[in-house]
Amino acid sequence: MRLTTRKVIAAFLSSIAVFTPSSLAQLDGDDTIKSVPLRTHSLLQPYLDQDLQSRWFDWGGDTIIRADQYIRLTSDRQNQAGWLWSRLPLTATNWEIEWEFKIHGQGNLFGDGMALWITKQRAISGPVFGSTDNFEGLGIFIDTYKNNRPGVVFPYVSAMLGDGQTSYDHAHDGKATELAGCSARGIRGASIPTKAKLTYFQENYLQLDLQYKNQDQWVQCFNVQNVTLPQVAYLGFSAHCGELSDNHDLITVHSKNLYSANPNRPGPGRSGKPRKSTKPPKGWNGESESSGGWGWFLLKFIVFAIVCAGGYIGWVAYRTQKRNSRF
Template structure:
């Protein structure tokens, strides 16, 4: 055997040993970080269609349609509701949900209503809150695009807000839920040519919502609230609704990650499956100002009232002029 052959053989053996060691290290690290991965039973990645019209681990209802590339909750038509719900309850304590979505439509100044991302006790329950039930139990992240407002507001739309409900709170749609929200931010995510994403992170009772809507491939914090207590074994879902105004609401992907963070001994001992959703902080509620009640008079009645009023005013003016002229004539007669 030549010296070159011996050197080549030794080199190959050395490379084999190095590659084997690297594979072993990678496998060990993978086992050490078993929690730091995407939970497929709570995630949705295209192509979406499974066998027939079903999606593994997910159910849909209402106006929702499923294609290979997106799940459309509502088309750009009036009075539509659609929803997409995970069929597996989430037992993860600390998690991050990332949703790739798109909201678009023909309206330039008037559009709506918006959609919501849910972590809720009850699933597949249609209702008036962006296609889901009112008085729900759990967390709602609301992406409100409704551009025609009633009552006082101090923000522009689209608007993202967070709400915690234990089944006793009513979502006041006419006031954009400002009386029950934890916090919120403006976010211009509608009719963009690039991808739009939202991340909802729940870690050690801190709720953080971030967006990636500026095509920078970076998260921008929208809100962060401490003291949020959420039960385990609730369901993730998305719903959308249109009314007199409309938009297309599409879901392009959903990814849930279990966070690989050190466990708090108190968290390990506490059973979160039976607690009620709660929050230690709410934004100060604004005064609830009722909208003026619409007049019960029809257009014809209003026109007739205006006509009678105009005639009365003209009559008063004519009578006034006649009395003035009469007074002037009487004054001239006294001088003669």
Template sequence: MMQTNSGYLVLAYIGAVIALNLVACDNSNSGDYMKREHSLVRPFQGVGVILPHWDFLGNTMVTSNYIRLTPDLQSKSGALWNYAPVMSRNWEVHVSFKVHGKGTELFGDGFALWYTKDRMQTGSVFGSKDHFSGLAVILDTYSNHNGPHNHQHPYLSAMVNNGSWSYDHDRDGTHTQLAGCEVRFRNVDYETLISIRYENDILSVSTDLENKNEWKNCFVVTNVELPTGYYFGLSATTGDLSDNHDIHSFKFFDIDTNSDVPYQDTMARANIIPNAKTFEPPREHKEDPKPGMSNAKIFFILLFVVVAAAGVAIFAISFFKERNARKHFY
């Protein structure tokens, strides 16, 4: 009986090892494999406040099932950064997330996925630094911006920056974006996913927002040059409006595994400056024209003028009557 139980234990151990290997080799395409030094997979088992291969800051909270970048409270900010530089020239990232909160019409602000030269830098762009060097993929949920827009929110966009440009919040970054699409992922009962694939200088972004286990293309941009040796990160922020921004997994797939890319070429990519050749030059930010007065405001102004004029007329009539009365008396 002891031998039988031992046999079952051995089989169970072998099965567990195989299952772990299958998770580690989870792939988006045959030939790609997941690298754990750039990935986060549940359950999140940090030691104290430490996550293996990752740092976090701000209001970020780590649980076994999700990592919450911000709670559904005002004026919160959090970030999560991988501390291993990415040396793969071609790669793909899958992020599972949920954005949810008590707001029904107004909510915000959103979160961003980063592939940048600098890490652990706080700032004004969804909790991370402006004038960054690298790639930002932004999921903007704040629908109460000033100025006209030709899209609805939430809105997904990408920006490549060489460190000299600023992200324009008032225009959702449309003055400097590569491309974008409307996305609806708030307050759903299931996890939503985004895929970012960078291969042969082609940036492809897809989403799975309807729980159908299939990718829907958002945009594809060619001639995007990104260096090796940059870092992955995620950050989120809230202002007067808020949401929970939860990360459920971050999976990095190395596309170079079975490729013929020479090692020297991969290393040489570390020296290039991030750029996108098909990218329109940033347009100058122009302030919105001051809005005209509302009908209600115009009504109350006219009412005040009429009342004031009536008051002046009554005073004048009373004044002249009293003056005439005095003349008759003398």
């Protein structure tokens, strides 16, 4: 089939239209908030490198890693505790952490639960969902066993800001030390992938969203204004079982550095307090401010390849048409 110059140009232009920056920007949902992936605080299968080690995370206790499926912090056996912690501190001013997990087991009675940590301490086993008490920073607890908290439906998800001296309120399931929380009936043993998304803008708000009812349906658990976390803290996950047990699996972790493209316009569902623009500096995690991260590098490479391919195809079509015109 003969290629004409007009057809080549039309195909070339349609190819470029697919990869325009505007089409990529729509993936963000809120065009006032931009993000840069934090590879140092993210986890995907197979989790381990060829030496069966993780470059960015340490683990311990009863944690088991099955490279093709999950990181199991505790198995469905009594008296287990496991943890996984980032090796590098989370130094981003504003960030979002989305993690997929699965809590399940064989028994009709189960416990105790799992936690996410943003704390100055790291990799220390203890009585608070498998990690140390008297922590300094933030703990997010998915508590599956009710001790003594009347009027509250379990499983229950709560947050605590630790000052390094205050102990977690075990006797009342964290009631005395709770910053915010919500009931999440159905989050254990759900038929869909269960996820949580924690968003933090320094001195503005801390928000937790959960997915456990329907696929791609997020439910806001809490939004707390004027929260300040330690500027240098580690990301961790832990779980604990006592006389009752459960499997507590960590599937994936996606962490992002966030910055506001329009500091005078707050995002939906957030306070109207103007945010400071915290665009990441050049060199952040190997990505520059001008490039916008690996996504923009890939975009530029694709456009460059399309231009080269289009030019070559056009030249071939022109030479073919000119040769045919001689006859």
